[in-house]
Amino acid sequence: MTVKWMLPAMLLLAPAALTGQRNSSAPARPAPFVDATAAAKITFVHQSGASANKYMIESFGSGVAWIDYDNDGYPDLFFVNGAPGTSNALYHNNRDGTFTDVTAQTGVAGNTGASAKSYKTGVAVGDFDNDGWLDLYVTAFGPNVLYRNTGKGTFVDVTASAGVAGPASEWSTSTGFFDFDGDGDLDLYVANYLNYRLTDNPYCGYQKPGYRMYCSPTMFDGTADRLYRNNGNGTFTDVSKAAGIANPAGKGLGVVFCDVDGDGRTDVYVANDQVRNFLYHNNGNGTFRDVAYGAGVGFDGNGKPQAGMGVDCGDVDGDGRPELFVTNFEDELNTLYKNNGDGTFADVSAKIGLQSGYGPLGFGTKLFDLDNDGDLDIIVTNGHVIDNVQLFRPTSRFAQKPLLYENTGGGRFRDITAQSGPALQIARVGRGLAVADYDNDGDLDVVMANQGGAPILLKNTGAPGANWITIRAKGRTDNTFGLGAHVEIQAGGRRQMGEITNVASYLSANDVRAHFGLGAAKTIDRLTIRWPSGKTQTLTGVAANQILMVEEP
Amino acid sequence: MSRLLHVITLAASVAALTAATTIASAQTPSPAPSTGTASPAPSLKDRLDRIRSQVYASPTGLRDAVPELQQILAADPSIAEAHLLLGAAYRTAGTEIMMGEAKAELQQAIELDPGLIAARLLLAQTYFDLGRYENARDEANVALRQVPGQAQFLAILGEAERHLGDPARAKALASLALEADSTLTQAHYYRARAMLDLGERDDAIKELEGVVRSGAEVPDVFLYLGIAYIDANRLDEAVASLTEGASIAPASREMTIELGRAYRLKGQLADAEQHLTQAKSTETNVQVTPEYQRVETLLNLEWGLLRLKQGRLQAAATALNTAITMNPNDGASHRALAEVYLRQGAYAKARDEAAQAKTLGAPLAADLQQRIDRAPATTAPARPTAPPTKGRE
Numbered sequence: 001m002t003v004k005w006m007l008p009a010m011l012l013l014a015p016a017a018l019t020g021q022r023n024s025s026a027p028a029r030p031a032p033f034v035d036a037t038a039a040a041k042i043t044f045v046h047q048s049g050a051s052a053n054k055y056m057i058e059s060f061g062s063g064v065a066w067i068d069y070d071n072d073g074y075p076d077l078f079f080v081n082g083a084p085g086t087s088n089a090l091y092h093n094n095r096d097g098t099f100t101d102v103t104a105q106t107g108v109a110g111n112t113g114a115s116a117k118s119y120k121t122g123v124a125v126g127d128f129d130n131d132g133w134l135d136l137y138v139t140a141f142g143p144n145v146l147y148r149n150t151g152k153g154t155f156v157d158v159t160a161s162a163g164v165a166g167p168a169s170e171w172s173t174s175t176g177f178f179d180f181d182g183d184g185d186l187d188l189y190v191a192n193y194l195n196y197r198l199t200d201n202p203y204c205g206y207q208k209p210g211y212r213m214y215c216s217p218t219m220f221d222g223t224a225d226r227l228y229r230n231n232g233n234g235t236f237t238d239v240s241k242a243a244g245i246a247n248p249a250g251k252g253l254g255v256v257f258c259d260v261d262g263d264g265r266t267d268v269y270v271a272n273d274q275v276r277n278f279l280y281h282n283n284g285n286g287t288f289r290d291v292a293y294g295a296g297v298g299f300d301g302n303g304k305p306q307a308g309m310g311v312d313c314g315d316v317d318g319d320g321r322p323e324l325f326v327t328n329f330e331d332e333l334n335t336l337y338k339n340n341g342d343g344t345f346a347d348v349s350a351k352i353g354l355q356s357g358y359g360p361l362g363f364g365t366k367l368f369d370l371d372n373d374g375d376l377d378i379i380v381t382n383g384h385v386i387d388n389v390q391l392f393r394p395t396s397r398f399a400q401k402p403l404l405y406e407n408t409g410g411g412r413f414r415d416i417t418a419q420s421g422p423a424l425q426i427a428r429v430g431r432g433l434a435v436a437d438y439d440n441d442g443d444l445d446v447v448m449a450n451q452g453g454a455p456i457l458l459k460n461t462g463a464p465g466a467n468w469i470t471i472r473a474k475g476r477t478d479n480t481f482g483l484g485a486h487v488e489i490q491a492g493g494r495r496q497m498g499e500i501t502n503v504a505s506y507l508s509a510n511d512v513r514a515h516f517g518l519g520a521a522k523t524i525d526r527l528t529i530r531w532p533s534g535k536t537q538t539l540t541g542v543a544a545n546q547i548l549m550v551e552e553p
Numbered sequence: 554m555s556r557l558l559h560v561i562t563l564a565a566s567v568a569a570l571t572a573a574t575t576i577a578s579a580q581t582p583s584p585a586p587s588t589g590t591a592s593p594a595p596s597l598k599d600r601l602d603r604i605r606s607q608v609y610a611s612p613t614g615l616r617d618a619v620p621e622l623q624q625i626l627a628a629d630p631s632i633a634e635a636h637l638l639l640g641a642a643y644r645t646a647g648t649e650i651m652m653g654e655a656k657a658e659l660q661q662a663i664e665l666d667p668g669l670i671a672a673r674l675l676l677a678q679t680y681f682d683l684g685r686y687e688n689a690r691d692e693a694n695v696a697l698r699q700v701p702g703q704a705q706f707l708a709i710l711g712e713a714e715r716h717l718g719d720p721a722r723a724k725a726l727a728s729l730a731l732e733a734d735s736t737l738t739q740a741h742y743y744r745a746r747a748m749l750d751l752g753e754r755d756d757a758i759k760e761l762e763g764v765v766r767s768g769a770e771v772p773d774v775f776l777y778l779g780i781a782y783i784d785a786n787r788l789d790e791a792v793a794s795l796t797e798g799a800s801i802a803p804a805s806r807e808m809t810i811e812l813g814r815a816y817r818l819k820g821q822l823a824d825a826e827q828h829l830t831q832a833k834s835t836e837t838n839v840q841v842t843p844e845y846q847r848v849e850t851l852l853n854l855e856w857g858l859l860r861l862k863q864g865r866l867q868a869a870a871t872a873l874n875t876a877i878t879m880n881p882n883d884g885a886s887h888r889a890l891a892e893v894y895l896r897q898g899a900y901a902k903a904r905d906e907a908a909q910a911k912t913l914g915a916p917l918a919a920d921l922q923q924r925i926d927r928a929p930a931t932t933a934p935a936r937p938t939a940p941p942t943k944g945r946e
Contacts (some may be wrong), residue, residue, distance in 0.1 A: 200687075205841045207881045213841055218653040219683060221660070248664050249657030272651055275657040294627025303619075305654045392841060 025494075031421030032370060032404075033446070036459035041098045042077070042091055048452040049083030049119060050387065052212065054205070055198055056140045057119045057171065058082075059385040061363065061431025061451035063507025065123040067134050068093075069106070069149055075436040075511050075549070078108070078459075079449060080120045080138055085087040087111045088120065088138065091311060097439060107155045110138055110149050114165070118142025122507035126177025126186045126481045128162075129234060134481070134512065137164070139190060140174035164228050164236050165186060171196055171223070172313075174255045176503030178266050179484050179532050180243075181229065181286050186479045187255045188228040188236060189245075189503075191252030191270055213386050217273050217307075220474070222251040225270065229286075244280070244288045251275050256504045258313030258322050260295075260484060264534065266484050269297065271308030271326045279324075294344070297324055297337045301347030306332050310433070310506035314367035315339075315497050316376045317411030322497075327362025327380050327506070330396060334362050334380060338411070351407065352451075353413040354378075360400045361385065364433025364506040368444050372466030372517030374494055375407040381430025381448050381506075399427035402448065423458055436511030442468045442545055444515055449508070467518040467544035471472065473500045476552040477533050481512045484532040491544070492521030518544050597625060601634055615642040633666035641675055644682075647804075649842075655679055670696055677709050684844050685717035704734035712743040719736055720750035738769045746777060765794075772802035779811055783818065791815040806832045810851050811823075816860050825859050850879040854886045861893055869893045885916025892921055900928040 050058045062080035067090075069076050074093040081088050087109040091099035103109050110120055118140035128135050133149035143165040147155035159165045166172060171193040177186035194217055205213035224246035228236035242245040245268065254271035261267070261485065265282035268503035276298035292298035300306050307329035313322045321339040328334055334357035334545035337345035349357075354430040360382035370377040389396040404420050405413040417424050432449030439445065443460040450456070469489070473482025503511045518524065522543040531537065531552050542548065571607045587702035604621060607614040608835060621918025622639040626634060633848065640658030643651045662672035672694045680689035690713035696706040711726030726742035730737055741764045761778040764771070782791035795812045813828035832852055834845075853876035860869035870893045876886040891906035903925050907917050916922065 202684075202843055204843065206878050207846070208878045211878075216649070216842065218649050219685065219842065221688065222657060246664075247661060250659045274653050276654065290630045291627065293623045293630065305650060 008355060010487075030461065031419060032443075032460055032463070033421050033423050033458040034461055035423035035456055036097065036445075037455065037457045039097060040091075040457050041100070042109070042211065042455065042457055043101070044079045044081075044089040044091070045454050046079070046081055046449060046452055046505075047083040047086045049086075053198075053201060053302070054212050054214050055201055056194070056214050056217070056220075057198075057527070058106075058198060059231070059387070059451070060119070060121060060141075061383075061429070061507070062120055062174075062449055063122045063174070063364075063432035063505075063509070064434050064447050064449040064455060065125050065136070065509035066434050066436035066447070066502070066511040067125045067136065067509070068512075069134055069136075069155075070153060071133065074440060075388060075438050076331060077447060078123060078125075078136065078508065079455060080123050080432070082109075082119055082121070082451070084117045084119060084142075085111050086120075086289070093438060100152075106153060106158070108136060108138075110145055112273060113157070114143045114159075114168075115140065115145055121172060122174045122191075123509050124175040124177050124188065125304050125502055125509040125512065126188075128177060128186050128188070128230060128369055130185055130480050132480050137175055137177070137188060138176075139175050139507075141171040141196075143168050144172050144175075144190065144203070155513075156178070158234065162234060162236050164190075166192075169197065172226075173253050174503075174505075174507050176255060176257060176501075177479075177483060178257045178268075178501070178503065179479055180227070180266060180268075180282060180288075181535075182265070182284075182532055183230075183232070184475075184477050184479060184533065185230040185232050187230045189255055189257075189268060190226040191250070191255045191433050192223045192225050193217075193251055193253060193273070195223045203386075210388060211333050211391055213388060214391065216258065217251055222247075222249045222275060224248045225250055225252050225255075239286070243286060243317070244290070247278060247290065249275055249310065249393060250278060251317075252278075254311035254326065254504075254506050256311045256313045256324070257484070258324070258499065260313070260322055260339065262321070264486070266532075269311060269313065269324055271311040272305075272316060273309070274305060274307045276305045277308050277326065278340060291343070295430075296347070297345045300335055301349070306335065308335075309363045310365040310380070310504075311365045312365055312504040313499075314376045316367060316378075316407060318375060318494065318496070320495065320497055322499075323367075325365060325378065327357075327365045327366055330361040330384065333358050334365070348411075352411060353408070353415070356415045356417075357403055360403065362403075362431055363431045364448065364508055366435045366446070366505055368435050369468075369515065369517035370404070370406065370444065370460070371463035372443060372468045372519065373407075373463065374492070374496060374517050374519045374521075375409065376415060377407050378405040379403070379433065379435075379446060380405075381428075381433045381450075383429035383451060397427060399429050401425060401427050402430055416481045423456065428456065429453060431506060432508040434508040434510045436513075437470060437515060438511075440470075440547060442470075463517075464541065465520065467520065469516050469518060469524060469542065469544055470479065470547040471500070471516070471527075472512075472547060472549045473514070473529065473531075474551040477535075478531050478552055482529075482531065482550075482552065486530040487514055487516075488526075488528040488530075489516050489518075489524055490526040491518050491524040494519075513547070597629065597632065600625060601632070601638070604638055605634075610903065613645075616645050618642055631665055633662045633672070636662035636665065637669060637672040637675070640679075644675065644679060652679060652682055656683070665829075668699065670700060673699075674705060674709070677706075681709075681712070681716075686713045686840070689713040690717065692766070702729075702733055703744055704730040704737045706744050707733065708737060708740035711740075711747065715747050715750060720747045723747035724751065738764050738766075738767050739770075741767075742769075742771065742774055742777075748780060749777065751838050754784055757781055758785065765795060770801050772797075772798045772805055772808065775801070776805070776808050776811060779808075779815065780863050783811070783815055786818075788815055788819045792819070806834065806848050807851065810855050812832055812847070813859070814855050817855070817862060822859065822863060825855075829859060846879045850883050850886070852876075852877045853879065854889065855881065857886065857893070861889060861896075866893050866897050870897070882913055884910050884913030887913060888915045888917055891925065895921070895925055895928065900925070900930065903928065 062082045065078040066075040077091040079089040090104045092391040120140045122139040124137040133151045146159045148158045174191045204215040229239045251273040268280040270278040279292040281291045308326045310327040324337040326335045333349040338348045362380045363380040367376040380403040384398045406416045429451040446458040475482045482500045489496045502512045527539040529537045590598045604618045625635045625794035636658045640655045643655035677692035693710035705725040709728035711723040715723035724747035730740035745757040745760035779791045809832040813825045816824035857869045857873035873890040888910035894903035
């Protein structure tokens with residue numbers, strides 16, 4: 001067993017006053033988030049390409065990713081830009097709360113060559129070649145692009161040799177790396193949206209100036225997602241059909257990887273827009289089986305398909321089994337599917353305090369421990385897809401406030417947006433969202449990518465008295481960042497489970513490190529990692545408030 | 554929701570489904586490995602057989618089968634026919650989102666078994682309902698490669714061509730379909746629609762009357778027969794046909810609007826007003842689709858014409874301008890608005906609207922055009938008591 005204690009200096013940044021784990025009856029604490037965008041010197045502005053033609057892709061927005069591309073232990077920040085010809089942006093984390101735009105020197109602008117005419121959408125982060133450096137994959141309405149990290153502060157476009165561009169006509173969305181076949185290298189899942197062409201663009205809305213609107217996706221066909229198997233030599237093979245994930249009816253927007261049944265294999269859940277969601281159970285033999293009907297996660301509790309956007313997976317009620325969470329359209333609740341532990345789920349959205357999500361139109365999301373109290377809270381970005389929606393529905397707005405829910409225990413939530421600081425009171429056209437402790441101060445920060453506007457970096461100001469641990473998994477026979485590893489923590493008399501994964505939300509990628517709040521516990525009694533290879537590793541007596549690198553035995 | 558949604562009633566779908574399933578099983582071996590239909594476990598096969606037969610039992614048979622079909626697919630998502638039946642069931646819900654879900658199930662059925670002709674048939678019809686005529690044409694063409702000369706797909710191909718602007722080819726294809734199967738009421742209906750587009754109204758009426766006599770309870774048959782009767786000034790027959798259609802499809806806004814039109818032309822203005830009021834949209838969905846625009850244009854045009862007939866010129870102008878907002882190229886609305894402006898003494902605006910109407914292929918009646926041509930250049934006081942003249946018929 002090899003355990004490296006990483007960044008011990010961070011211990012100094014841990015909260016000094018331990019006041020005990022907060023519970024739902026505790027008095028309101030200070031607002032958790034402050035807008036750190038300007039202080040961080042992030043000047044990126046997303047361009048949607050919005051035009052009078054109202055091409056649907058213009059309303060899509062783009063994603064954002066945390067990627068520690070230089071392995072200095074501090075997550076850097078990558079923004080996908082939308083309109084053809086626009087530049088993505090990679091910001092280097094200067095470790096002092098500021099960032100520096102390094103797009104030009106790193107080669108990830110994505111505004112030339114095959115990408116010049118693309119509307120760029122989503123992003124995945126993973127070390128596909130197991131060289132120890134995180135690579136980037138950017139999806140698009142157009143060819144997708146794989147950037148290999150050279151380890152020298154630059155990236156090289158290896159899309160053609162890797163064979164992962166996908167058809168130039170394909171509209172790809174959320175994406176992620178995971179090792180679906182357990183061979184130790186990362187495969188690639190790409191959700192696809194509509195069979196859409198700019199030349200087939202019906203007129204929706206009233207026929208007078210200013211009243212054209214974006215059409216509904218129901219007018220168009222879906223298109224099958226893609227699964228690329230990593231051949232281990234820098235190339236990939238499209239195994240979508242053979243693997244059983246090529247459902248042509250899909251209108252995929254969000255994707256999350258999660259072992260929903262605890263069988264040690266990573267399953268895939270896809271949030272589709274206005275058709276039912278898919279839950280692909282990993283059969284362990286290179287194939288998947290869509291079990292959404294049986295599991296009860298295809299529709300809402302009323303049996304209706306919803307307009308799924310963002311998605312995440314996590315154990316919100318502390319029973320050791322992961323729930324599924326999906327953000328949806330306006331007039332739909334964001335859906336929380338409670339894992340019953342028998343292969344089925346129950347839509348409990350209306351019973352657990354998520355009612356305020358009914359009005360807004362949700363996109364990016366994350367289940368994360370906002371306040372380090374040991375349970376998963378929820379954040380959701382919102383924003384309508386129709387920029388002139390107010391003309392048709394006076395009560396609706398294009399720009400909408402995000403939502404922040406605190407887990408009050410046992411998987412019940414309360415909306416704390418209003419108490420969470422001025423940064424969350426501003427309406428924006430939210431799309432992508434990603435979470436990382438970018439300043440390594442022991443609490444999770446959030447970045448939101450807004451359509452046609454500037455992003456916002458929300459710095460978590462901390463939860464007094466709450467302890468934490470961040471785990472950086474390092475695979476040896478498994479993929480180098482341990483994606484897919486299952487983590488179980490016992491501390492302070494409670495058990496938490498999670499997975500090493502950065503795939504969730506909408507078009508976005510989170511930090512590859514796993515973060516756990518520990519409440520008042522200063523020590524983790526038992527930390528167990530089950531690696532994708534099947535190896536299990538147990539650590540005991542692990543001190544809290546550190547970033548712990550755990551290397552696969 | 555498209556005008557053709559009403560054509561594809563449950564009964565029609567089931568009939569088509571059954572016929573095409575027979576075709577699929579009897580004539581067309583699946584070109585790809587058929588994981589679903591080949592040999593489901595006997596118990597599943599029994600259940601599918603029962604569900605299939607259940608559709609004959611009651612108009613809600615398919616809808617009632619949804620939970621069981623979902624259970625079957627939960628046990629084995631690779632059963633193509635279960636996806637097909639589920640798609641057929643979702644279609645009966647009629648809402649936009651469930652039509653999308655129906656499309657998704659039918660596409661899965663075809664993905665699993667490309668030889669499942671019944672799924673392709675329903676998918677093509679679903680494309681009609683969603684106004685995606687090119688996709689419907691594509692499905693029909695694929696199916697006709699699998700089952701050359703098959704009557705239903707010939708008819709569907711023709712109807713797609715009509716929607717895409719080629720009524721002559723539509724009529725020819727419908728006739729071909731009827732050569733293959735003279736009893737195919739769907740083809741008779743489609744041929745009648747093509748005839749209407751070609752201006753062959755009287756032949757179309759005969760064709761539609763034949764469909765009605767065959768016992769087909771398809772709302773759109775009554776709708777278009779009613780419209781044809783109106784155009785032929787056979788107003789009592791129009792009211793009868795549209796009333797029959799409304800009894801089958803009470804939620805059809807277009808049927809109600811046309812009934813209002815028929816009553817207006819009969820001079821029963823109170824009845825007309827009652828029907829137009831009834832036709833107001835209850836949609837809460839914010840999406841304004843081309844089909845929604847089309848029906849809203851019809852409704853506002855009809856309100857305008859009713860108000861014009863009532864001498865309520867300002868209300869008429871408001872309604873007609875709303876219709877034009879929905880569709881600036883609606884010649885009938887411009888024509889009616891020209892008359893409204895003329896009667897209001899707004900001669901310049903009347904001339905503009907008359908010119909637009911003419912450009913859009915809806916010229917004013919000669920006497921009305923002459924009055925506009927002779928009108929002074931400047932605006933005159935409105936003459937609300939002027940006798941009404943013909944607008945839309």
